Amino acid sequence: MVFDRTLTQIVDENYVYARALHYLGISFFEEQEKSLREICFEKKLNEEKVIKSFYDFDSPHRISFGELKTYPVTLLMEYLRHAHYQFIKERLPFITYIAKNCESIGFNELLSEFVEDFIKHIYEEEDSVFRYVKVLRNIKKGVVANPMKELIPYRKFSLKHEMDHHDGDDEMKAIRSLIESIVPVTLKERVLVNEVKALDRELLYHAEIENKIFFPKAIELESEVNNHLKSFSRLN
Numbered sequence: 338m339v340f341d342r343t344l345t346q347i348v349d350e351n352y353v354y355a356r357a358l359h360y361l362g363i364s365f366f367e368e369q370e371k372s373l374r375e376i377c378f379e380k381k382l383n384e385e386k387v388i389k390s391f392y393d394f395d396s397p398h399r400i401s402f403g404e405l406k407t408y409p410v411t412l413l414m415e416y417l418r419h420a421h422y423q424f425i426k427e428r429l430p431f432i433t434y435i436a437k438n439c440e441s442i443g444f445n446e447l448l449s450e451f452v453e454d455f456i457k458h459i460y461e462e463e464d465s466v467f468r469y470v471k472v473l474r475n476i477k478k479g480v481v482a483n484p485m486k487e488l489i490p491y492r493k494f495s496l497k498h499e500m501d502h503h504d505g506d507d508e509m510k511a512i513r514s515l516i517e518s519i520v521p522v523t524l525k526e527r528v529l530v531n532e533v534k535a536l537d538r539e540l541l542y543h544a545e546i547e548n549k550i551f552f553p554k555a556i557e558l559e560s561e562v563n564n565h566l567k568s569f570s571r572l573n
Contacts, residue, residue, distance in 0.1 A: 339373060339388075339391075340372065340373045340374040340377065340384060341372055341373075341374060342372060342373060343369065343370050343371060343372055343373075344358065344363070344365045344368060344369050344370075344371060344372075344373065344376065345369040345370060345524055347365075347373060348365050348524060348528060349524065349527075351395060352527065352528045352531040352532065353394050353395050353535075354391055354394070354395070355435075355528045355532075356394055356431050356532070357387075357390045357391050357393070357394040357395075359431055359434070360390065360394075360427075360431075361380075361382060361386075361387060361390055362380065363376055363380065365524075365528075366438065366523075366524060366525045366528075369524060373387070399542065400416070402545075402546070402549075402550070405546055405550050406550055408550075409554075410470060410474065410551065410554040410555055410558055411470075411471070411474055413546075413550065413551045413554065414467050414470060414471070414551070416546075417467075417543070417546065417547065417551060418463065418467070420539075420543055421459045421463065424455070424459070424536075424539075424540075424543075425455075425456055425459060428532075428536055428539075429452050429455070429456075429536075431532065432448065432529065432532050432533060432536065433448060433449075433452065435525060435528055435529045435532065436448050436529060438525055439523070439525050439526050439529050442519060442526065442529070444515065444529070447511060447512060447515060448512065451508060451509070451511070451512055454508060455508055458508070462503075465494070465499075466496070466499055466555070469491050469494055469496070470496075470555045470558065472487050472488065472491070473555075473558050473559055473562045474558065475487075476488075476562050476565075476566075477558065477561060477562055477565070484562075484566060485566070496552060496555050496556045496559055497556060499552070500548060500552035500556070503544070503547060503548060503552070508540070509536075509537045509540060512533060512537075513537055516530055516533045516534060516537075
């Protein structure tokens, strides 16, 4: 039974359980040889809650490309915004926490630079691209009194340029190279390597969604709004 196994055995079976334990307030590498039952007793954790946490963290929440293609652009933005939140508030803090306890790898400085650049990129995208798309959507819905005035801040803004720039980004390149060169020895190192590789895969999938679904839909919306405003202008 899982509760009779040590934290080392549990995490060795599935590295994702390390993150589940972390968010339950359990530092898996500080009490590796204790059984999960002992930990639950000491921390007064409900066993059903622990099992649910394992299930939630281990269950894939990825939505297929096919389904995402059916989403309207505003719903896609909310999906992407939620992913941004998970990256910034959950995944990166956990990876940073583990990395600080694996100092022998020499990973912290590179990771710190990546986190800073990544967060900056996310906030810039939400403050510019997402906000612009929301303005376009509101204009199309007819809820903007003066569309031309609303678009003044975006006169030099180009979704096509943003997509081209975004498509060339590879923020994980340096980290990926370092991680590939690491042969993990300790349990902490194995968790760190697996978590970084998983994040890399998720970021690549996230970028594919943005480049192949979100940006094309946003550019189509932009074209529709511009054509409508041109037609309206000619009529007046």
